[in-house]
Every structure is written in C-alpha cells, then in structure tokens.
Amino acid sequence: MRKPKEREDLLYRNINASAFCLKRRPDVRSRLVDGELVVLDREAGFIHQLNKTATYIWQQCDGQHTAAAIADRVCDVFEVDESTALSDVLEILRRLQDLNLLENTEDANKNRKGVSYHV
16 A cells, blocks of 8 residues: 555656656757657757657657656557556646656647646
8 A cells, every 4th residue: 555645656657757748849850860859959959869768758748648648658569567557647738848858748738728837
C-alpha cells in the first residue's frame, strides 16, 4: 500500500499529466542515428542527443497527446509500470521544455481560460 504522501504525489502528477499537450517546436530539426535521435536547435546553437526512451517520447510530442497518454504508451512499449512511466515522461518533458524544444498547444488550453499548466 502506498503512503499518503506518495498517493498525493501520484494524484498530482496524474492530474498535471492530463492537463496539457506539448508539441515539438517547428523550427527544430531531428534525425535518427543508430536508434537515437539527434536534435538540432539552430536558434539556440545546440545539438542534443536523445536516448531511446527520450526519442520515443519526443516522437509522441505532436500536440495531440497528453503526458498521461504518452506515459500509457511508454508502459506498453518499454514494459514498465504506470508510476515509473509517468515519472519518466514528466521528467523528460520537463527537460525538453527547459531546453525550449517543446511548446504548448493552444488547442489543449483553449477551454481552460485563466488556468496555467506547467510541465
């Protein structure tokens, strides 16, 4: 049985993960090399190399999938439990957003006026 604090954290992550859709910045280029993705951000002048898990998550960032939906797919593809998948997806999305490689979709938030969601 989970401890109360763990349940609260998991509940918060589930609510937060269902609240937004992210998409790749359209000006960022990527190429698959030996099973890993190389992402070129010319604006910032950086090249990023993503491992297989991050590559899969990056490919799901099409503006149509919430973090929760991506985590659900990660469970199936990488055969991990729901909590691990959600935690990993949120962490990778945070990192990608911190690098300014992702942006929020307007469609995901158009019915949520006055509310801000953060990854």
